[in-house]
Amino acid sequence: MEADQPKRFGTIFTKNIAISSNTKLFRLDFKKGESFNFLAGQFVMIARKTEEGKEVKRAYSFCSPPYEKGYTEYCVKIVSGGAISEWFDKLPLNTEVEIIGPYGKFVVTDFSKDILMIAAGTGIAPFRGMIKQLLHDGFNKKIHLLYGFHSEHDYLFRKEIEQLAAMHKNLIVRPTASIPENPSAWKFDTGRVISIVPKYIKDTNFSTFVCGPPPMVKDTVNELKNIGFNEKGIHLDVWG
Structure with missing residues (x-):
C-alpha cells in the first residue's frame, strides 16, 4: 500500500x-x-x-x-x-x-532484515503502529523493541505490548525504567534505554529506528555508532 x-x-x-x-x-x-x-x-x-x-x-x-x-x-x-x-x-x-x-519517511522499507526499534517515553507511538502492522502482515523476521521510560507507571501500552510478544515469538521486548517506584517488583532492566543497547545488541544487521527527544536520540545514535552501526542507515524520529 x-x-x-x-x-x-x-x-x-x-x-x-x-x-x-x-x-x-x-x-x-x-x-x-x-x-x-x-x-x-x-x-x-x-x-x-x-x-x-x-x-x-x-x-x-x-x-x-x-x-x-x-x-x-x-x-x-x-x-x-x-x-x-x-x-x-x-x-x-x-x-x-x-x-x-x-x-514522513520513518517507515520500514527493507523487510529482509531483523528490525531494531529504540524508543523513549511517547516515542513508543510510531512503533506501536509499526509493530502491529508488521505482525498483521506476517513479518517473520525478529522485531527487537528497546523501550525506556521514567517509572513502571510510564510503560505505555504495556498490556498490549506484552500480549503481542506472547503471541508472536519474533517480537522481543526489552523495557527499562529509569527510576522504578517499586524496585523489588520491577523484574526488568533499570536505567536509560541507552544503557541497555550494548547489553542486547551485539551486531549491526538490522533495519534500525530510533524515536524520542533530541538528547536521547543523539546519545543512542552515538552508542549505536560505537557498536559499528552506520549513522546514515539509522532512521530517526526526533520530537520535543
Whole structure:
C-alpha cells in the first residue's frame, strides 16, 4: 500500500483515554466514505485556529496501524500551556479536528532484515503502529523493541505490548525504567534505554529506528555508532 499525498481532512474526535498520569490516547474518526491511506511510522499535522484566527499546527505520529480502517490514534503527552496537547485534551468529544497529512519517511522499507526499534517515553507511538502492522502482515523476521521510560507507571501500552510478544515469538521486548517506584517488583532492566543497547545488541544487521527527544536520540545514535552501526542507515524520529 502507498501513502496518500498530504492534504487536509476534517475528522471527528471520538476517544480521550488516559494511559499514564500525563499521557492520553486520542482517536480521530474519518467521515463516512472518506479514504485515507498512510504508512506505519508516518505522522500528521494537527491544526487549530487560535482566538486571534492564527493557525497552529503540531506533528503527531500515528500510533494505530494502517490496517485499522476508518480512524487514526495518537499518543499525546499533555503539556501545560501546550498549543495543541492541552487544547486537544479539553476538547469535547464529537468535535471536528482538522489534520494535514500524511507525512514522513520513518517507515520500514527493507523487510529482509531483523528490525531494531529504540524508543523513549511517547516515542513508543510510531512503533506501536509499526509493530502491529508488521505482525498483521506476517513479518517473520525478529522485531527487537528497546523501550525506556521514567517509572513502571510510564510503560505505555504495556498490556498490549506484552500480549503481542506472547503471541508472536519474533517480537522481543526489552523495557527499562529509569527510576522504578517499586524496585523489588520491577523484574526488568533499570536505567536509560541507552544503557541497555550494548547489553542486547551485539551486531549491526538490522533495519534500525530510533524515536524520542533530541538528547536521547543523539546519545543512542552515538552508542549505536560505537557498536559499528552506520549513522546514515539509522532512521530517526526526533520530537520535543
